[in-house]
Amino acid sequence: MKDFQGMPATFGGLALRLFQFLFAASALCIMATTNDFPSVTAFRYLVAAAGLQCLWSFSLAITDIYALLVRRSLQNCRLVTLFAVCDGITSTLTFAAACASAGITVLIDNDLGSCSRNHCTQFETATAMAFASWVLKSVPLVVCV
């Protein structure tokens, strides 16, 4: 298996994981700073999905750092497939949460025009961060040839 940057146990892969973690953590923190997010199910779901993604990305970043330090390859095909399946599940959950939140923020901002009574900026920033985290997950991490 060739050593593509972006795969597990490469510096590219580690950078992707760290950025995913940072974006997901930002989404979580920004949403959690608003006091009215628990009143909307989609925002609660975004917080849960971003939390799950933080945990997953952080765990894989730690694994990558360990593998890089001890110069051990993680490019076993089964392991890479396992990472790909778990990545697929977490990224689908994050994307679904980001889409649902985007639907609500567009409703509040454009359709109802009631941004003055809501934390529109925070909701929109958290949604954008979740989308950014999903886009980074979609970078082809796994080339299992």
Added chain:
Amino acid sequence: MKDFQGMPATFGGLALRLFQFLFAASALCIMATTNDFPSVTAFRYLVAAAGLQCLWSFSLAITDIYALLVRRSLQNCRLVTLFAVCDGITSTLTFAAACASAGITVLIDNDLGSCSRNHCTQFETATAMAFASWVLKSVPLVVCV
């Protein structure tokens, strides 16, 4: 390339395409029967995404029928890859629209409890149909071995 049921130009593939088309068309028609869907951006987006998917699934169903009638194989690797990429784009759009609509319907139904003043049943049914269409698209159509 082996002849898996579910690939283009097989009866399984044709059945999947027809069901995708039917679910997407149902989502489009059910949403269009409500008079207030244009007031919500996410519902307009659902109608657009379901319309695009109808067109794509119908075109591929016609191609499958033609290929089955003249007994011609469509299992050329490039053609299958093209179908897979276009399927990926349309299914992502449908999934995003379904998630955004689901966020809004949950907001109306659970969070605001204002189903009596809205067409909740139609909105929820259209969203479910869009999800069903996406699930059928995710059935592994392409095994390009």
